[in-house]
Amino acid sequence: MHVAVIGFGNAGGKIVDAILEFEADTGRSLCKDVLAVNSAEIDLAKPDRIPEDRRLLIGQTHERVKGRGVGADPELGAEVARRDLGEIDRALDSVPVYEVDAFLVVAGLGGGTGSGGAPVVSRHLREMYAEPVYGLGVLPSTDEGGRASLNAARSLQSFTDATDSLMLFDNDAWRQAGESLSSGYDHTNTELARRVTTLLGAGALDDSTVSETAMDASDINRTLSTDGVSTIAYASAELDRGTKSGLLDQFRTNGHESDTDYAQKVHGLVRRAVKARLTCPADVESAERSLVVVSGPPEELSRKGLQHARQWLEEQTDSVEVLAGDDPREDADRLSVAVLLSNVTDIPRVDDLQERAVDAQEKIEAEASARDDEVAELVTDENNQLDPL
Ligand code: GDP
Numbered sequence: 001m002h003v004a005v006i007g008f009g010n011a012g013g014k015i016v017d018a019i020l021e022f023e024a025d026t027g028r029s030l031c032k033d034v035l036a037v038n039s040a041e042i043d044l045a046k047p048d049r050i051p052e053d054r055r056l057l058i059g060q061t062h063e064r065v066k067g068r069g070v071g072a073d074p075e076l077g078a079e080v081a082r083r084d085l086g087e088i089d090r091a092l093d094s095v096p097v098y099e100v101d102a103f104l105v106v107a108g109l110g111g112g113t114g115s116g117g118a119p120v121v122s123r124h125l126r127e128m129y130a131e132p133v134y135g136l137g138v139l140p141s142t143d144e145g146g147r148a149s150l151n152a153a154r155s156l157q158s159f160t161d162a163t164d165s166l167m168l169f170d171n172d173a174w175r176q177a178g179e180s181l182s183s184g185y186d187h188t189n190t191e192l193a194r195r196v197t198t199l200l201g202a203g204a205l206d207d208s209t210v211s212e213t214a215m216d217a218s219d220i221n222r223t224l225s226t227d228g229v230s231t232i233a234y235a236s237a238e239l240d241r242g243t244k245s246g247l248l249d250q251f252r253t254n255g256h257e258s259d260t261d262y263a264q265k266v267h268g269l270v271r272r273a274v275k276a277r278l279t280c281p282a283d284v285e286s287a288e289r290s291l292v293v294v295s296g297p298p299e300e301l302s303r304k305g306l307q308h309a310r311q312w313l314e315e316q317t318d319s320v321e322v323l324a325g326d327d328p329r330e331d332a333d334r335l336s337v338a339v340l341l342s343n344v345t346d347i348p349r350v351d352d353l354q355e356r357a358v359d360a361q362e363k364i365e366a367e368a369s370a371r372d373d374e375v376a377e378l379v380t381d382e383n384n385q386l387d388p389l
Contacts, residue, residue, distance in 0.1 A: 001101040001203050001217035004033040006121060008107040009114025010043040011138050015106050017047035018193035027331060030201040033095045037088060039080050039113045040069030056091050058084040070112035074151045077116025085124055101217040103133045109155040110140030110148030119158035132225055135163040136196060139353060141172040146360025153357030165224040165342060168231055168280035170349050195234045195279055199338035202293040202327035213303055215293050215325030223291040223323055228343035231280040235273035236336035239300065266294050266305025269337045274316060281349060287317045288343035295327035296335035
C-alpha cells in the first residue's frame with residue numbers, strides 16, 4: 001500500500017527516517033509523502049533522509065516553547081499541536097491523497113511532543129480525510145522511569161481512540177543489553193522499519209510483477225481497521241540465489257520435491273516469525289484478525305506454503321479472519337515474512353505500564369502536596385509572628 005507518513009517528535013522523526021532508509025535499500029515505495037513535526041528545532045535536524053522542506057517546527061510562537069521543545073510534557077505537546085493544526089494542514093496540502101491508501105502517524109509515547117501531539121493530529125486527520133489513519137506508537141522501556149510510563153499510558157488511551165489501529169513497538173522488549181542508548185535506538189529503529197515496511201509496503205509495486213496471490217492495500221486495511229491495538233511478527237532467511245544455475249538446483253526446480261521445499265520454507269518462516277519476538281509481545285491467541293505477507297523473489301513464493309501458513313495461523317489465533325498474500329520482489333536476496341496480529345487484547349506489557357503509571361501519578365501528586373507544605377514551612381518563621389508584605 002501507499003501511505004503518507006507523519007513522524008511526530010524525536011522518535012517519530014528518526015523512525016520515519018529509518019523507514020525511508022529501508023525503503024531505499026530494498027527498492028520499496030511505501031511512503032508517498034513524509035512529514036516530520038517537532039516542537040524542538042534541534043531534533044528536527046536529526047533525520048538524514050527526510051527532505052528539509054518536509055520538516056515542520058511547531059510551537060515557535062508559544063511563550064513556553066519557542067522552538068525548544070515541550071520538556072517531556074505531553075499536555076503541552078497536545079496544546080502546541082492543537083494550536084498549530086493550521087500549519088500542519090498546510091504542510092499536508094501537498095499530499096497526493098488520491099494516491100494514498102492510509103495515513104501513518106509515528107511517535108514515541110514516553111516523551112512530550114509525540115506523546116501529546118500524535119493523538120491530536122491523528123484525530124484531526126480522521127475528521128479531514130476518508131482514508132484510514134494508523135498509529136505506530138513506541139512504548140518506553142521500564143528503565144526510563146515513572147514519568148515516561150505515565151506519559152505513555154495516558155497517550156496510549158488517546159492514540160488508540162484517535163486511530164483506526166495503533167501498532168505498538170515496545171522499547172523494553174527490544175532494549176539492547178550493553179549498547180549505548182543512541183546506538184541501541186539505531187538498531188531498534190532499523191528492526192522496526194524492516195517490519196513496518198515489509199508489512200505495509202506489500203501491494204505497492206511500481207513495476208508489473210503481479211501475482212495471483214498478491215497482497216493488496218484493501219486486505220491490509222481490512223485487517224488493520226479494528227479500532228484496537230496491533231503487533232507485528234517478522235522473520236527472514238537469506239537466499240543463495242547464486243547457486244541457481246547449479247546442477248542440483250536445475251534438477252530440483254523441475255521436480256516435485258522443489259515445490260514441497262518452497263512450501264516448507266514459507267510455512268516454516270511464518271511459524272518462526274510468530275514464535276519470535278513481536279514488535280510488542282502479546283498473546284497471539286488474543287488477536288481478532290491477522291494477515292501474512294511473504295516477500296521475496298517470485299519463484300520462492302509458494303502458494304501451497306502460504307495456504308499451510310494461513311491454516312496454521314488460524315489454529316494459533318483461533319480465528320478464521322486470517323488473510324495471506326505475497327509480495328513479489330524480483331531482486332530480493334531474502335525471503336521475508338511479516339505477520340500482522342490485529343486487535344490483540346492480551347498484552348502483559350501494557351498492564352505493567354499502566355501499573356507503573358498509576359504508581360507514578362500517585363507519587364507525583366503526593367510529592368507535589370508535600371512540597372507545598374515544605375515550602376510554606378520554609379518561608380514561615382517558627383512561631384508565625386511575621387506578616388507577609
Ligand atoms: P518527544 O520528542 O517529546 O516526542 O520525545 P522523544 O521522541 O524524544 O521520546 C519519547 C520516547 O520515545 C522516549 O521515552 C523513548 O522511549 C522513545 N524514543 C526516543 N527516541 C527513540 C528512537 O529513536 N527509537 C525508539 N524506538 N524509541 C525512541
